[in-house]
Each structure stands twice: as structure tokens, then as C-alpha cells.
Amino acid sequence: MLAAVSVLMLGALLSSTATASAAPARPEAPEPVRIDLVLDLSGSMNDNDAGGQTRLAAAKQAVTRIIETAPEQAPLGLRVYGATYPGQDKKQGCTDTQQVLPVTAMDAAARADAKNRVEGFTAVGFTPIGHALREAAKDLGTSGARRIVLVSDGDDTCAPPPPCEVARELKSQGIDLAVDVVGFRTPSSARTQLRCIADATGGSYADAEDADSLTANLGTLFRKAWRTYHASGKPVEGSLNGCQDAPLVTPGQYLDEFTGGRDLYYKVKKRPDQRLQVSATAVAEEGYSRGAIITVAAGPAGNGKPSTWLREFSQSMGWANVISTGGRSKPGAGNETPAPDDTGCIVVENGITKSGDKPMPVELLVGIADATTQGAGAxxxxxxxxxxxxxxxxxxxxxxxxxxxxxxxxxxxxxxxxxxxxxxxxxxxxxxxxxxxxxxxxxxxxxxxxxxxxxxxxxxxxxxxxxxxxxxxxxxxxxxxxxxxxxxxxxxxxxxxxxxxxxxxxxxxxxxxxxxxxxxxxxxxxxxxxxxxxxxxxxxxxxxxxxxxxxxxxxxxxxxxxxxxxxxxxxxxTASAKDDDSAVGRLALPAGAGAGILLLGGIAFYMLRRRRAT
CATH class of the missing domain: 2.60.120 (Jelly Rolls)
Structure with missing residues (x-):
């Protein structure tokens, strides 16, 4: 999967028990990647060969689309080259690059400003790619993950510095920076040069021939920089020592983490007439090893691991960076053995990480169905x-x-x-x-x-x-x-x-x-x-x-x-845990608990797999 930095944002921690005691602070998530879009506005961008319009018009369409769809928290900047000097003086033309939009979060004001600036672009000058790359690296600062997305329709006309050497220079400085490149109707000589920039920095290269392909490919490169799997939820810290000291979770989505091969336990309330759904998703920065397993189970709290209400597992083939499983309890028959105070236990079994491994995000989704939720509407x-x-x-x-x-x-x-x-x-x-x-x-x-x-x-x-x-x-x-x-x-x-x-x-x-x-x-x-x-x-x-x-x-x-x-x-x-006085808490009034066991057999070869316990 992608190595781009996730935009996972963690807030304050969920209360870890029914008495709302505070959980220890968790490490803060990394900041979203900072991106500078560098756009070619050299004279050749006026050529009218981009699917019935000029290259410049197509580029404006593509860049505007990026601005419109950028996540609000995504820091985005815009630099152009060849935009202001129409003359023949190479010395002057080869320094013609400007930062027209500082790297900033795309809130409504920044988005409107950026779109207005793009609308006023003209293409008149030289093609100083190497010089523009150096300046773009400065735009992005010196810390955190950074990315340059370059759009160019031809060779650098200003070397030195040769663009590929500049790319190697930036990478050799140990900067956490990659350059993605879109070659827009580029000749073969320019394509070789632009590919070299991407390869030297660990970036991606894509070709585009018209406005639609430029918009699609540019959008792909930005998505690659902004988002991998986006784990989310109300932060919670599950017990590592069984159900007794586990936090209470009510319907909602939570965010926890696997550490050291340890399982995670949570308390949950469910009446016999209610159905419980529990889904767990683990997210890795890289793919799992083959045979990695995640299991989710639930049932009345007691000795050992609960499984009376539901039990599911999935086994990974190792090429995906997400492994997920979940299950629903069957409707209660009315004669189940009650659990004390209708309190049960959820366990997410960790068959993925081992002692010393880096912590791994885990999403936990909890839902309840009964007569009162039936009319909730969609x-x-x-x-x-x-x-x-x-x-x-x-x-x-x-x-x-x-x-x-x-x-x-x-x-x-x-x-x-x-x-x-x-x-x-x-x-x-x-x-x-x-x-x-x-x-x-x-x-x-x-x-x-x-x-x-x-x-x-x-x-x-x-x-x-x-x-x-x-x-x-x-x-x-x-x-x-x-x-x-x-x-x-x-x-x-x-x-x-x-x-x-x-x-x-x-x-x-x-x-x-x-x-x-x-x-x-x-x-x-x-x-x-x-x-x-x-x-x-x-x-x-x-x-x-x-x-x-x-x-x-x-x-x-x-x-x-x-x-x-x-x-x-x-x-x-996505959801918040409530205490017993909340509307959610009142869904599980004392009346006994229990449900049927979900049944599922078999593991298929060459697939992500799951199983229900008999």
C-alpha cells in the first residue's frame, strides 16, 4: 500500500470506564503531508492541441478541480514558472518563478483565493524546471512529509541546473520529499527527463494528453499524497488484561491500537431482545505477513474469552494493509441465561503484531438493533x-x-x-x-x-x-x-x-x-x-x-x-461513548442477555478469509 503519510487525526481520549475515569494520553498522529503544486506556464502551454482547447485551459481545469476537492486540512501551495516574462533574455526568463499561493490549509477563503488566481494565469515564458523545483522545496519548509506535484509540457529550457540533478540533490539532503510528475503532451525527450525527476525522489510519473486525462491523473497523484487508509473513531484504550477492567463502549466507532501481540477487551451492554454487531479493522503502514489473523468475539463476561454471542475471524494473504472482520448476534429467543446487569464483553484478538512491533491502529465499530432502532430511518x-x-x-x-x-x-x-x-x-x-x-x-x-x-x-x-x-x-x-x-x-x-x-x-x-x-x-x-x-x-x-x-x-x-x-x-x-444515563445507555436495561452463536465454516485459499466459531 501507499507510503504517504495518513491524515489520521486523534482527539481527546474516551473515558475508559463507566465511571468516566481519564485514560492516559496517547501519542499524537503525524501531520498531513504538505504539498506544493508546480505548474508550467511557458509559452508552449498556449498550443491548441489538448482535446479542442489550449493546454493552458486544460491545466486550469485540472488545477481548479484539485483545489475544489482538496481536504480542508490538507496544506496545499501553488507555484508557477514562465508566467510573467515574455521576452528573450534567458537570464531573466530562467528566474521567472513565483509562489502564487503559500502552503496553507484549504479552508473556504484559501480555496476561493486559489481559484481566482488560477483563472488569471497566462502562459508566456521559459521553462526553468530545475530552478522552480529548488524554490518549491523552500516553499514546503524543513520538517514533516512534503511532496511536490509538477505539471510540465516539455524540456527544461534553462539548464543549468538540470532538473534531474536538482531532484537528486534534494533527495541527497535527506529531506522527506518526493516529486510526482505529470507530463502533459510531452515529447519523448522531455518524458525521459520528467521520469528521471520522479524516479530520483521516489515519486510517480503519469502522462496526459487532454484535459480529462490531466484532471484524472493529477487528481490521482494528489490522492496518493493525501490519503492511504484513513483510520478514524473516538479514541479508546481497551484493556489488555481481560474483561474485568475493560472500558464500556456503547454504539459508535472507536480507535484503539494493537501493541506487542496483546488482545483488546471492552465491556458492552446488550439485552436478550437486542442484536449486537461488532466489527474490527486493523490498519498497517505496510502489508501484513501471510496468515496474519484478526478475530472479534463477544459474549457474557466471565472466565476466558467471550464467544457466546458472536465470533468471527479473517486471515490475510499479506498484500493488503487492512484486515477486517465482524459479526452480528442472532435475535434472542427469550430464554437465554442472563448476564449480570446485561453487561457482556468484546475481545479483539491480535494475531498480527508481536512483542516489539510498532503499534497498529484498530477501528472498533459497535452497533445495537432492537424494536426502537427499527424505526430510526435511513x-x-x-x-x-x-x-x-x-x-x-x-x-x-x-x-x-x-x-x-x-x-x-x-x-x-x-x-x-x-x-x-x-x-x-x-x-x-x-x-x-x-x-x-x-x-x-x-x-x-x-x-x-x-x-x-x-x-x-x-x-x-x-x-x-x-x-x-x-x-x-x-x-x-x-x-x-x-x-x-x-x-x-x-x-x-x-x-x-x-x-x-x-x-x-x-x-x-x-x-x-x-x-x-x-x-x-x-x-x-x-x-x-x-x-x-x-x-x-x-x-x-x-x-x-x-x-x-x-x-x-x-x-x-x-x-x-x-x-x-x-x-x-x-x-x-464518528461516535462517542455515553454513560448509562444517555439515550444509548438506556438501550441496555437489565433483563438478561444472550444470543445465538454465529456459524460459518471454511477458509478459502487465495482470498482474505474469515470464520465463525461453532
Whole structure:
């Protein structure tokens, strides 16, 4: 997965017990990467060969799109070269570069100012790429992760300094800086030079021939710099010593971390008439080792690890940087053995990290369904199309799409997420394709991987061949994976055709990526296609609607036949834990506890896997 710095933002810690005692301070998350966009405004940008408009007009369109879609917390600056001196004096023309927008967070005022400045750009001068790169490095300061995104349509006309030597010079200084480059209608000689800049700094290179491809490829490079998987939630510190001293969690999403191979424990309240959903997602900076396992289980608190209400696990093949699993308890039959005060325990078992490993973020999503949540109504986000349908980079920021076809470009190393709503009685089929160029570097395990997660955030088997990816094995061209169709019913439904339980209604998530790419392929921009088909008529019934917290501004929306499991957003705190006097706390009044055990068998080879305990 990508090595770009996450924009994970941690706030104040959640109270770690029902008595709201303060938890110890946690380490602060790294700051978001600082980016300087360097734009070529040399005279050749006036050529009218960019799909019916000038290169300058196409560049304005692409840069404006970046400004409009930049996250508010993303520090972004803008530098141009060749913009002010129209004469022939090379000495003067080769110093013609200006910082037109300081590196600053893209709030509403900065966004409006930047768009106005872009609208006034003219292209008149020389092409001092090397000099502009040096100045851009100064724009970004001397600390933290920094990135330059360069757009150029030709060779440097001012060397010395040669641009590639400048790139090597910056890298040799030990600066945490990479340069991504888009070559816009560049001749072969310029393409070689621009690729060298990207390669020397560990950046990415992409070609563009018209406004659409420039917008798409430039957007891809910015997403690569801004976002990998964006872990989020209300910070909480689970117990490492079992259920007795674990913090109480109520419906919502929380953020914890695995350390030293230790499991995490939390208390939870659930009446016998309520259903509990628990999902856990671990996020690594790099891929997991093969066979890494995460398990989530819940049940009445007692000796050992709880598992009476639910138990799930997923096993990773090692090429993804996220592993997720989850489950739902069955409806109570009314004769379960009660738990004291309806208090149960959740455990997230750590089969990933070992003693001495770097702490790893873990998201915990907790939901409750009962008669009171059934009428909560849906807060399903409107599907997006076109450029707005570019994938997000977490479950929470997954882009909502509807049935139909979608196209975009991704950088190899990205693993974007989309979400689609499905209801009991419907069928879901996902078809995803990628086009690799003739010179695409690949190795034996490289392939096109598509993972579909159900509304419990557990990965589903893509199709009957039980493979997680369509392997390239040295081939190039078009590769396609078809996942499904799945009949969406509900767990325990007599009409269910899926004994493994993949078919619960709610929000399904689609993740696509080039799996285990050759290191030389990292950052290569490739076009992808995504087709979603939802057929069938929604069936009336009482499928559960889960409540995931009362933060209506950012919190997850209801899940089930009429709702979705998650929020639409870019992360941040998604829910807050409440004490027993809150509306959420009152969902679990003393009346006994218990539910059926979820059943799921089998582990499929060449796929992300999961299992329910019998």
C-alpha cells in the first residue's frame, strides 16, 4: 500500500470506564503531508492541441478541480514558472518563478483565493524546471512529509541546473520529499527527463494528453499524497488484561491500537431482545505477513474469552494493509441465561503484531438493533457519478455509488473503497477491470484484486474459483474480476441461500487494487473500470436496523434492509461513548442477555478469509 503519510487525526481520549475515569494520553498522529503544486506556464502551454482547447485551459481545469476537492486540512501551495516574462533574455526568463499561493490549509477563503488566481494565469515564458523545483522545496519548509506535484509540457529550457540533478540533490539532503510528475503532451525527450525527476525522489510519473486525462491523473497523484487508509473513531484504550477492567463502549466507532501481540477487551451492554454487531479493522503502514489473523468475539463476561454471542475471524494473504472482520448476534429467543446487569464483553484478538512491533491502529465499530432502532430511518448518502465517484480510502470515506458503470485512474499502490446499498431480496454483482500498459512491470504474484466486504465489514468470497486476484504472470492488457452475484437475505432467514452468512443486507464495500505489485510498478497510473449491478425487488420484512451512535453529523447511518452501516465522510470522530444515563445507555436495561452463536465454516485459499466459531 501507499507510503504517504495518513491524515489520521486523534482527539481527546474516551473515558475508559463507566465511571468516566481519564485514560492516559496517547501519542499524537503525524501531520498531513504538505504539498506544493508546480505548474508550467511557458509559452508552449498556449498550443491548441489538448482535446479542442489550449493546454493552458486544460491545466486550469485540472488545477481548479484539485483545489475544489482538496481536504480542508490538507496544506496545499501553488507555484508557477514562465508566467510573467515574455521576452528573450534567458537570464531573466530562467528566474521567472513565483509562489502564487503559500502552503496553507484549504479552508473556504484559501480555496476561493486559489481559484481566482488560477483563472488569471497566462502562459508566456521559459521553462526553468530545475530552478522552480529548488524554490518549491523552500516553499514546503524543513520538517514533516512534503511532496511536490509538477505539471510540465516539455524540456527544461534553462539548464543549468538540470532538473534531474536538482531532484537528486534534494533527495541527497535527506529531506522527506518526493516529486510526482505529470507530463502533459510531452515529447519523448522531455518524458525521459520528467521520469528521471520522479524516479530520483521516489515519486510517480503519469502522462496526459487532454484535459480529462490531466484532471484524472493529477487528481490521482494528489490522492496518493493525501490519503492511504484513513483510520478514524473516538479514541479508546481497551484493556489488555481481560474483561474485568475493560472500558464500556456503547454504539459508535472507536480507535484503539494493537501493541506487542496483546488482545483488546471492552465491556458492552446488550439485552436478550437486542442484536449486537461488532466489527474490527486493523490498519498497517505496510502489508501484513501471510496468515496474519484478526478475530472479534463477544459474549457474557466471565472466565476466558467471550464467544457466546458472536465470533468471527479473517486471515490475510499479506498484500493488503487492512484486515477486517465482524459479526452480528442472532435475535434472542427469550430464554437465554442472563448476564449480570446485561453487561457482556468484546475481545479483539491480535494475531498480527508481536512483542516489539510498532503499534497498529484498530477501528472498533459497535452497533445495537432492537424494536426502537427499527424505526430510526435511513441516512443513506446519495450515490455519486463521474469524477465525484472516485474511490475513498477507508470504510468511513468509501464513495457511495449506485448501479451502473464507473471509470477512474488509480496509482498502483492505492486501494480505493466504494460503497453500495443492498436490501433483502436483491442480488449484487460487482465487475472490476484494470488496463495495464505494454511496459507494465509485474512479478509472479502480481494481480488485479477485488475485495467485497459485507455490511459486517467481513470480506466475502469473490466467486467460486476461490482466488483473491486475477494474476498477471507477466501478461499485460485488460484484466477483469467478477464478484457475485450474491442473494441478499438475512442471517437466519429461511430463504437464505448462503450458509456462510455473507448475505446480510445493508452497506457493501468494494475495494480494488493491483495486489503484490512489482516494486517498479508502485505509482504507475492505470485506468480502472467498476460496474455494479443490483437486481431484484426489495423484500418486505423485519431485517434489523442497527444503531451505530447518535452523532448525526458524522456518525454511521442505520444498517439493515433500509439503511447503511457507515457514515459518508472523510473520517474523524464518528461516535462517542455515553454513560448509562444517555439515550444509548438506556438501550441496555437489565433483563438478561444472550444470543445465538454465529456459524460459518471454511477458509478459502487465495482470498482474505474469515470464520465463525461453532
Amino acid at each position: 441516512r443513506t448518502p446519495a450515490p455519486r457519478t463521474g469524477a465525484d465517484a472516485e474511490g475513498g480510502f477507508s470504510f468511513n470515506s468509501a464513495t457511495p455509488i449506485g448501479p451502473g458503470s464507473h471509470r477512474q485512474s488509480i496509482a498502483v499502490g492505492e486501494a480505493p473503497f466504494w460503497r453500495v446499498e443492498v436490501k433483502a431480496g436483491q442480488k449484487l454483482t460487482v465487475t472490476a477491470g484494470v488496463d495495464t500498459p505494454a511496459d507494465f512491470p509485474s512479478s509472479t504474484p502480481s494481480g488485479w484484486a477485488v475485495t467485497v466486504y459485507n455490511s459486517q465489514r467481513e470480506s466475502t468470497q469473490c466467486n467460486d474459483d476461490q482466488r483473491s486476484a486475477e494474476l498477471f504472470t507477466g501478461r499485460t492488457g485488460h484484466f477483469e474480476r467478477v464478484c457475485g452475484p450474491w442473494d441478499i437475505t438475512d442471517q437466519g432467514d429461511a430463504k437464505s441461500s448462503d450458509s456462510k452468512g455473507y448475505d446480510v443486507p445493508g452497506t457493501y464495500y468494494i475495494q480494488a487494487q493491483v495486489a503484490e505489485p512489482d516494486p517498479r510498478a508502485k505509482g504507475v497510473v492505470v485506468p480502472i473500470s467498476l460496474k455494479v449491478d443490483v437486481s431484484g425487488t426489495p423484500r418486505a420484512g423485519n431485517s434489523p436496523v442497527f444503531f451505530f451512535g447518535d452523532d448525526t453529523a458524522q456518525g454511521p447511518s442505520p444498517s439493515g434492509a433500509n439503511g447503511s452501516a457507515e457514515q459518508r465522510g472523510t473520517g474523524g470522530t
